[in-house]
Amino acid sequence: MAARSISRGCAAARWCTRTRARAGRASPIPRAGTLGVLHLFGLSTQDTAYQAEAAQRLHLPFPLLSDAAGALTRALRLPTFETQGMTLLKRLTMIIDDGTITRVFYPVFPPDRNAADVVAWLATQRR
Numbered sequence: 795m796a797a798r799s800i801s802r803g804c805a806a807a808r809w810c811t812r813t814r815a816r817a818g819r820a821s822p823i824p825r826a827g828t829l830g831v832l833h834l835f836g837l838s839t840q841d842t843a844y845q846a847e848a849a850q851r852l853h854l855p856f857p858l859l860s861d862a863a864g865a866l867t868r869a870l871r872l873p874t875f876e877t878q879g880m881t882l883l884k885r886l887t888m889i890i891d892d893g894t895i896t897r898v899f900y901p902v903f904p905p906d907r908n909a910a911d912v913v914a915w916l917a918t919q920r921r
Contacts, residue, residue, distance in 0.1 A: 835856055838883055839883055845859070867883065873886065884902075885902035885905055885908070886900040887902065889912075899911065
């Protein structure tokens with residue numbers, strides 16, 4: 795089986811908090827593993843210290859990766875927005891198979907449905 799990863803852009807702590815609160819109620823995230831997902835990550839432009847604190851505070855079911863220097867954001871031309879002097883990622887979900895981005899969910903709306911939408915899409919894929 796090919797390695798499959800999901801990277802979820804996380805625009806700000808406020809969004810992550812809402813997502814985490816919803817994740818506690820019948821979250822589809824655990825089901826992703828039964829659909830061939832080997833890795834699930836969150837990505838944002840905040841620094842590693844912020845990411846570690848946020849992951850612990852929010853009890854996230856996946857690790858957060860930092861792109862504080864913006865290298866990945868620029869290389870992939872990921873959508874961003876500016877607020878309070880920070881450049882943050884807009885909400886998006888990427889499916890990555892063996893190092894190749896095979897599907898992008900963007901824009902993510904409504905955000906509380908994104909995990910379920912991704913799991914539904916994964917269920918339709920033959921691996």
